[in-house]
Amino acid sequence: MSTVIYVPGDAGALSLGAGEVAQAILAEARRRGAEIALVRNGSRGAYWLEPLVEVVTPAGRMAYGPVSSADVPGLFAADFLSGGAHPLAHGLADSIAWFKGQQRLTFERVGVVDPTSVADYVKYGGFRALTRALSLSGADIVQAITASGLRGRGGAAFPTGIKWKTVLDQRTAQKYITCNADEGDSGTFADRMLMEGDPLSLIEGMIIAGVAVGATQGYIYLRAEYPHALRALQTAIQAATQAGYLGDNVAGSARRFNLEVRLGAGAYICGEETSMLESLEGKRGEVRVRPPLPAIKGLFGQPTIVNNVITLASVPWILDHGAEAYANFGSGKSRGTLPIQLAGNIRRGGLIERAFGLSLRELLYDYGGGTATGRPIRTVQVGGPLGAYIPASQFDTAVDYEALSGIGALLGHGGIVVFDDSVDMARMARYAMEFCAIESCGKCTPCRIGSTRGVEVIERIIQGIDTERNVQLLEELCDTMVQGSLCGLGGMAPFPVQSALKHFREDFRART
C-alpha cells in the first residue's frame, strides 16, 4: 500500500516552491524505495505555512510546513511517511488552530480534495445538490437561494435570489449563466483558490443555476493573469463532461448544460458586469448604460445571470444543507459565511472563511498576528482598490456589509490589505487615482479625465504647492467623480482618496 502525500498545486503555493518540493519528494522516495502516491491538492489558504505538505496516516492527515525542497531528506529521515516528529510538524492538519475556528462551507473541499477528480468530489459530498436540484422546479431552487440570504460575493452584494428570479421570469429560448472570474482587486485571491482547489463546486453551482432558470450555456470569464486557474478549470470541465454532468444529458436528466472558459485580457474594468458582457462578446470592455439589466438583456441581448465565482460555488452547499442552515450563519442582513482574504503586510496571511460579524481586530491580530515587518498596523484597505482606508481606531468594526458601510467603507470581495506605519497615505491616494486613470474604459468624462486631474492635484499637494486650495480642489473633484461617473470605477475610486484625506490628513503636505 503506498502512502498518499498531498503537495499543493495552487499557484500561491507554487510561488513559494511547492513544485520543487513535490519533485524532491518523488526523487527521495525513489532513492529510498518508498512507495508513495502524490496528489496535487489546492491550498487550504494558510499561506504562511505554504508549501504545506500533508501525509495520510491511520490517524488522519499529518501536516508539515512551510517545507522547502532542502527539508525533504530530513522529513524522510524523521519518518514523516508515518507522521513522525519533525520541527516542521503541526500534527493533524484539521487541528491547526488557524483552521480550527473557521467555518468552511464554500471552501470545505478546497485544499482537501484532488481538484481533478470527479470521484473525489463526489466522495466529499459533491453533486448531491445537483441531484436535489433536478428533483425541484426552477421556482423552488430560486426560492431556496432567496431564503438563504445569499448576496453577490463579487462586491456589489445584490441578493442572488432576486437576480435569478428575474432571469427565471423571462420568456426567451436562450438564456445564459455567466461567471465573473475577473478577480482584479488587489488583496483578493478567493476566486483563484477556489477555481484551482475545487473547480467542480463552481461548475456544479453553474449547472444548478442553469437548471433553475432554464439556461443551457454557461461562460466563465476568467482573467488572463490566472493561467493556473485556467488549466484547473479546463481539466475539471473535461472531467465533468466525461462523467456526464455537463453536456446534452446532465446527470441523466435529459437536460442540457454546456460550459466554457473565456479569457479576459488584462482590463480591470471587465470585473464590472456590463463591461464583462461586452468583453465576452469580443468587444472593448466598455460599460453599458443600465437599464436594461443584464438579467433582462445581457449576453448577446439575452437574459443572463452574472454571478461571482464565490456566489456560484456557494450554491451547492446551500441546496445540499438547506437555505436555513446557510442563513443561520452571519449577522443582520449579511447571511452565511465570507471567505476573507488577509493580504499585504501581514504575518499570517491567507484565506479565512467565517460567518459575517467577526471584527477586523480579530482578523488582523488573532488570525494575522500583526504585520510581517513587526511594525504597528497603521491602516487597512478593505474591498480592493476602490475600498476605503480604515484607521486603527475603527478596527473593532464588524466585517459585514452594513457595519462597514456604516463607517463609510465597503466590504467588496472580502480582501483586506494591511499596511504598517511606514505607509505614506498621500502616495496611496495618488495611486488610487493613477490606477483609475490606467483602467478607465474612457466612456464617461468624470472617470476618464477626473482620475488624471486627480493624480495631478495630489502631486501638487505632495510638492507643497498651494496645499490648502489643492486639498479643497481634490475634495470637489472626488465629489464630482462619485456623483457623475457611469459605473463603480470612477464612482468609487475616490473612496480611498476621501478616506485617506479624512483619517490621515497629516500626510497631505509637502515632503521634506
Next chain:
Amino acid sequence: MQTRAVPEKDIVRRIVTERRGRPGPLLEILHAIQGELGYIPGGAVPQVAEGLNLSRAEVHGVITFYHYFRRSPPGTHTVQLCQAESCQAMGAEALAEHARARLGIDFHETTANGRFSLEPIYCLGNCACSPALMIDGQLHGRVTPERFDALIAAGEKGT
C-alpha cells in the same frame, strides 16, 4: 530572428477560419494569435477585420483597449511585476526600482539583447505572498531583490 516555417499571415488566416463561427470570437482570435506569434502584428488587423466582417478600426480598438495584447514582439522572457496595493505594502516600488536598474529598462520596454520584457501588472492574486511577480507564466511570491537577481540570472543562461 529565426524565420518561421509557416508565414505569419497563413497562421492568422488559419486561426480566423477556425474560430470565426463561434459566438463573439474576436477576443479568442486575438488570444490565439498572440499565443502563437507572441504578439499581434499590424498586418493581422486587416486580415482579422475582413474575416469577421468588422472594420479595421474596430479590431484596432479592441487590441488597444486591453493591456494584455502586445503590438510588438516580446523579449524571450516576460517579467510581470505586480504594482498593486498589497505588493506595495511589501515593498513593490523598491523592487520595481531594483528591476529597472538590474535590467536597464523601464516598464513596457525590452532589453537590447531581446532577452527580457518588463511589464507592470495589477494583481496576480498572490496577495498573501507579496511582493509577487510572474515570469513566463510562473508565479513567484515574497520576492526579494536577491531572488529577483537569481531568477534573471536563470533566464540569462537558459533559452
